[in-house]
Amino acid sequence: MELLKQYYAVIFTNTRTVGDNGYAEMAAAMETLARKQKGFIDFETARDQLGISVSYWDSLEAIANWKANLDHQVAQNKGMSDWYSWYKVRVCRVEREYEFNHRKSK
């Protein structure tokens, strides 16, 4: 088994309020901005009734820096006032991982 380089996942689970209210534009801008941050690794997102976005970072410091980013703080405040009826954030350390790729497995 390969040794896993330590990294972290931030699981952001949420339910939206009704209507867009500028959400889609801000969400796209925040993803673009997150991808430019030091320590950013990857971002995955999906939504149907529930929204789940997971961002991956190489340290807890990188996560703290992103949370404190001024543009991101504006978005976080709009998130609470306008966009989300509920959310939960979980900061996690990835302990192990494995991957399946259908084409490679044949």
Add this chain to the structure above:
Amino acid sequence: MELLKQYYAVIFTNTRTVGDNGYAEMAAAMETLARKQKGFIDFETARDQLGISVSYWDSLEAIANWKANLDHQVAQNKGMSDWYSWYKVRVCRVEREYEFNHRKSK
């Protein structure tokens, strides 16, 4: 800050193959079965282009037991042969969490 009782998240990120092929029925059955397992805490799922499902467990042992569950193994095999073109599984330890509820915050 409250002390967090240690628990774990399994992040299952995936892309589907084309067509249902019995997937929806099996996914529902597996969620029902997972919820009955010892150590199960919660399950969250969302899909648009990407599927992200996160299950939460109270120990690594509970996660290992669920992975080894015979009915779940049948589903895992069908997942590789029929349902998923790609997936990645990350087993994570939740280090901290916080929650927002719009109604409670007013």
